[in-house]
Amino acid sequence: MEVKIFGSDGTATKRTVTLDPSVFEIEPHDHAIWLDVRRIQANARQGTHKAKERGEVRGSTRKLYRQKGTGFARAGDAKSPIRRSGGTIFGPRPRKYSLKVNKKTKQLARRSVLSYKAQDDAYRVVENLTVERASTRDLVALIAGLDLADTKVLVLTGENRPEIYRSSRNLSKVTVREARKASTLDLLSAHIVVIEERAIDTLVEQLGEKQEAVA
Numbered sequence: 001m002e003v004k005i006f007g008s009d010g011t012a013t014k015r016t017v018t019l020d021p022s023v024f025e026i027e028p029h030d031h032a033i034w035l036d037v038r039r040i041q042a043n044a045r046q047g048t049h050k051a052k053e054r055g056e057v058r059g060s061t062r063k064l065y066r067q068k069g070t071g072f073a074r075a076g077d078a079k080s081p082i083r084r085s086g087g088t089i090f091g092p093r094p095r096k097y098s099l100k101v102n103k104k105t106k107q108l109a110r111r112s113v114l115s116y117k118a119q120d121d122a123y124r125v126v127e128n129l130t131v132e133r134a135s136t137r138d139l140v141a142l143i144a145g146l147d148l149a150d151t152k153v154l155v156l157t158g159e160n161r162p163e164i165y166r167s168s169r170n171l172s173k174v175t176v177r178e179a180r181k182a183s184t185l186d187l188l189s190a191h192i193v194v195i196e197e198r199a200i201d202t203l204v205e206q207l208g209e210k211q212e213a214v215a
Contacts (some may be wrong), residue, residue: 018035131161
């Protein structure tokens with residue numbers, strides 16, 4: 001599959017790039033995508049919730065009244081869960097929600113989403129993101145030049161580019177990720193993927209057939 005290459009200002013060039021079929025043109029595997037997104041969302045949960053149970057609530061342990069002869073139901077102390085301000089029955093406790101997914105399944109999930117994006121013509125390949133210093137204005141100009149204003153955009157860089165990341169912090173619809181660190185959820189959440197030309201090689205090296213053979 002060939003994709004048109006744009007200049008650093010968003011204008012179209014006469015060049016094209018061929019996307020590797022083993023990464024961008026596979027038969028998408030929906031279940032692998034679901035497993036990986038579930039893992040990402042579960043690992044993001046903090047799990048620090050806690051409710052006080054009967055033994056943790058402040059109060060006296062004295063029995064409120066005698067067991068028999070009052071005409072009322074039997075009652076223990078004021079910390080009983082059936083009483084107001086008593087402890088919580090089976091309340092939430094701190095726990096880990098983290099899940100594990102096999103490495104090959106995570107790679108399959110990413111390739112599946114990349115293939116879906118290719119089917120939807122959702123790639124805009126840029127020769128080079130020439131941002132020498134953090135500048136929201138320059139990044140906005142690039143997005144506008146690609147005619148992607150008011151579109152949810154994921155920008156993939158070929159290497160760690162902190163100046164581009166800082167440029168996007170005030171843009172609610174623009175996310176910047178290093179290509180090798182972009183997750184399945186990052187790719188799914190974007191409507192359009194603006195990808196630096198060198199980042200394509202990074203993805204192919206990480207997810208392509210040669211990488212699978214080594215694994």
